[in-house]
Amino acid sequence: LFNQDKLYKSLHVINLCGLISNIKYNKIKSDNIFCNREVNEEYAREIKKLSEKIMGWLSEGLGLHRDALKEGLGGEKVEYLMKIIFYPPCPKLELLYGAPHHTDLNGITFLIADEVDGLQAFQDNKWVDVKYDDSGIVVIIADQIKRMSNGRYKSGEHRATMDTVRTRLSWPVFAEPNLDHVVGPLAELVIDDAPKYKPYVYREYKFLKMNKFPLD
Numbered sequence: 001l002f003n004q005d006k007l008y009k010s011l012h013v014i015n016l017c018g019l020i021s022n023i024k025y026n027k028i029k030s031d032n033i034f035c036n037r038e039v040n041e042e043y044a045r046e047i048k049k050l051s052e053k054i055m056g057w058l059s060e061g062l063g064l065h066r067d068a069l070k071e072g073l074g075g076e077k078v079e080y081l082m083k084i085i086f087y088p089p090c091p092k093l094e095l096l097y098g099a100p101h102h103t104d105l106n107g108i109t110f111l112i113a114d115e116v117d118g119l120q121a122f123q124d125n126k127w128v129d130v131k132y133d134d135s136g137i138v139v140i141i142a143d144q145i146k147r148m149s150n151g152r153y154k155s156g157e158h159r160a161t162m163d164t165v166r167t168r169l170s171w172p173v174f175a176e177p178n179l180d181h182v183v184g185p186l187a188e189l190v191i192d193d194a195p196k197y198k199p200y201v202y203r204e205y206k207f208l209k210m211n212k213f214p215l216d
């Protein structure tokens with residue numbers, strides 16, 4: 001999917017995550033270790049390209065033109081939100097999940113983690129581990145693609161567990177609509193089929209889902 005050289009170049013921040021995964025969070029924050037603007041910008045550019053390529057394939061899979069999902073998500077106004085998540089060790093795993101099971105609110109998510117496993121996907125009615133693999137990137141189809149496709153694509157259910165002794169860092173990038181953009185089933189997909197989902201201004205969708213209000 002990527003030009004490999006470019007990928008590796010843009011990933012050295014991620015490798016750094018692996019190396020520093022045992023350093024205390026405060027130290028990470030105070031050292032501003034992630035503030036390598038050049039690398040982050042290059043990573044963001046590559047994620048944008050990858051995101052548009054995959055959304056192109058997904059659009060074609062719906063029998064639509066390549067840009068259909070990208071345009072539905074807001075075209076050039078799509079935003080790429082990078083999060084760095086810190087999961088401290090948890091000696092009693094039965095007490096909590098790092099991230100309880102959920103689907104992502106946005107359009108599509110790209111996730112890289114350090115070498116500590118934790119991400120699990122719900123597949124065939126059971127939770128399966130997404131194994132750490134530093135040659136790849138995890139792609140999660142999220143709510144807005146499900147809604148634009150009128151349910152023909154599912155929003156991938158996932159969760160993150162913690163490790164009893166090791167700290168874990170993960171690095172998802174969420175491709176999401178601008179808060180004022182309205183997303184709903186694509187017009188071409190609701191000619192013969194009834195719309196399964198209401199269109200929402202993304203700001204409102206986020207608010208309703210985060211507060212567990214009914215959506216449709």
Ligand SMILES: O=C(O)CCC(=O)C(=O)O
Pocket residue numbers: 083085099104111113118119158159160170171172
């Ligand atoms: O840390 C992970 O592997 C998953 C994080 C996640 O699912 C999220 O932030 O939405």
Ligand SMILES: [Fe+2]
Pocket residue numbers: 102103104158
């Ligand atoms: Fe998630």
